[in-house]
Amino acid sequence: MNDYTKIIKNGLWNNNQALVALLGLCPLLAVTNNIVNAIGLGLATTFVLVASNISVSIFRHQISKEIRIPIFVLLIASFVTIVELLMQSYFYDLYLILGIFVPLIVTNCAILGRAEAFASKNTWGKSALDGLMMGVGFSIVLIALGAMRELIGSGTLFDQSALLLGDLGNTLSVTVFENYQGTLLAILPPGAFIGLGLIVAMKNRYDLRGIKS
Amino acid sequence: MLRAVLKSGGLLFVFTVVSIFFVSLTQTNTKDVITYNEKQLLIQRLGELVGGYSNDILADKYTKTLKLHKITQVVNIYPAKNNHKIFAYLIEHTYPNGYNGDIRLLTGIGVDKKLLGVRVITHKETPGLGDKIELKKSNWIEQFLGLSLSNPSKKNWKVKRDGGTFDAFTGATITPRAIITATYQVLELLNKPCSLSKKPCN
Numbered sequence: 001m002n003d004y005t006k007i008i009k010n011g012l013w014n015n016n017q018a019l020v021a022l023l024g025l026c027p028l029l030a031v032t033n034n035i036v037n038a039i040g041l042g043l044a045t046t047f048v049l050v051a052s053n054i055s056v057s058i059f060r061h062q063i064s065k066e067i068r069i070p071i072f073v074l075l076i077a078s079f080v081t082i083v084e085l086l087m088q089s090y091f092y093d094l095y096l097i098l099g100i101f102v103p104l105i106v107t108n109c110a111i112l113g114r115a116e117a118f119a120s121k122n123t124w125g126k127s128a129l130d131g132l133m134m135g136v137g138f139s140i141v142l143i144a145l146g147a148m149r150e151l152i153g154s155g156t157l158f159d160q161s162a163l164l165l166g167d168l169g170n171t172l173s174v175t176v177f178e179n180y181q182g183t184l185l186a187i188l189p190p191g192a193f194i195g196l197g198l199i200v201a202m203k204n205r206y207d208l209r210g211i212k213s
Numbered sequence: 214m215l216r217a218v219l220k221s222g223g224l225l226f227v228f229t230v231v232s233i234f235f236v237s238l239t240q241t242n243t244k245d246v247i248t249y250n251e252k253q254l255l256i257q258r259l260g261e262l263v264g265g266y267s268n269d270i271l272a273d274k275y276t277k278t279l280k281l282h283k284i285t286q287v288v289n290i291y292p293a294k295n296n297h298k299i300f301a302y303l304i305e306h307t308y309p310n311g312y313n314g315d316i317r318l319l320t321g322i323g324v325d326k327k328l329l330g331v332r333v334i335t336h337k338e339t340p341g342l343g344d345k346i347e348l349k350k351s352n353w354i355e356q357f358l359g360l361s362l363s364n365p366s367k368k369n370w371k372v373k374r375d376g377g378t379f380d381a382f383t384g385a386t387i388t389p390r391a392i393i394t395a396t397y398q399v400l401e402l403l404n405k406p407c408s409l410s411k412k413p414c415n
Contacts, residue, residue, distance in 0.1 A: 033340060067221045071228050078232040082239045089246035092254070160349075184384075187340050 011133025017110035018141035024108040029192035038146030046135025051079045053131030056119040072115045080105045153187035155180030262321035262330045266293035308395035312387040313337040320399045331357045343388035370397045
């Protein structure tokens with residue numbers, strides 16, 4: 001297995017930031033009450049991860065050990081601010097929903113974690129791939145959890161996707177159960193914890209298949 | 214030792230300057246679009262309550278400090294004019310006693326003292342229950358159209374459970390109660406005509 005396939009596998013599965021490292025749970029649990037929010041935050045997080053990984057790896061020889069953490073945080077915070085401004089200008093409706101969670105990407109430990117654990121030790125190409133794969137892995141979990149909570153909680157899928165895709169989004173929105181009364185538990189924070197717990201359990205179950213106790 | 218400190222300091226300085234440069238660059242380039250977006254949203258919201266005005270409703274906005282909903286607050290008032298005569302007021306105010314804190318509301322009142330409607334701007338009510346006050350979740354909020362201080366009478370400005378005429382939605386009583394009270398209290402401002410006019414009350 002060469003380095004690149006290993007990076008891809010780690011990001012998507014073996015070291016998935018949300019399922020294995022259990023990092024970045026604050027935004028993960030907060031915005032996953034529907035798919036559209038999940039996709040929006042997933043894209044923003046992935047962008048920041050890639051950008052911060054690339055910049056950290058480019059300057060890894062210049063950044064001295066003592067001040068690496070403040071510099072990482074500075075870089076991440078700058079990228080997040082830029083993403084926030086871009087979102088405010090081009091996806092304003094989505095920004096109105098995700099607004100308060102976008103600045104929180106700064107505190108997503110997954111990003112600082114990758115900067116410290118990977119990007120500060122590897123070339124920029126590998127770091128970019130690592131950022132992308134970690135971001136995609138994180139987004140997949142966000143979307144899976146979002147889908148689960150939206151389906152159980154409100155009986156719809158891709159509701160309000162017009163916020164992300166414009167008019168095209170209206171055709172995507174599906175009402176799965178007509179006249180569904182909704183399950184409040186799935187929409188409220190406990191639903192997020194239970195849902196994430198189930199996904200982690202399913203992943204572990206899958207990984208442990210075939211291994212006899 | 215000193216050299217190391219200076220080197221670290223210098224490095225931090227360089228990174229700070231570069232970061233600030235890129236953030237400011239983005240900010241300068243997006244500033245106009247963002248202001249435009251914010252304005253459009255406001256115009257759209259105001260337009261849902263009142264149409265046919267000929268003035269620049271955002272430019273004519275004024276603020277008043279009023280005692281409303283048992284607190285002193287700064288209220289934004291947008292006067293809708295036709296032929297330079299005001300025919301409606303759109304009042305942006307905060308009701309502090311929602312189920313989960315502040316509810317920011319936009320209430321439209323015509324000069325005939327009838328409601329043009331109510332819209333929720335921001336709220337923190339329970340998703341799936343209290344958020345049915347949003348128009349995109351339910352049309353509950355539309356029932357205020359045309360009502361006034363005397364229609365229904367004061368004792369009926371309540372949810373049905375409290376003996377009034379308004380429906381509450383399943384699972385939430387406090388949120389509808391809050392909107393109804395807030396709307397009634399805004400209408401009460403009409404008893405003191407100076408509270409909505411641009412000139413200060415004496």
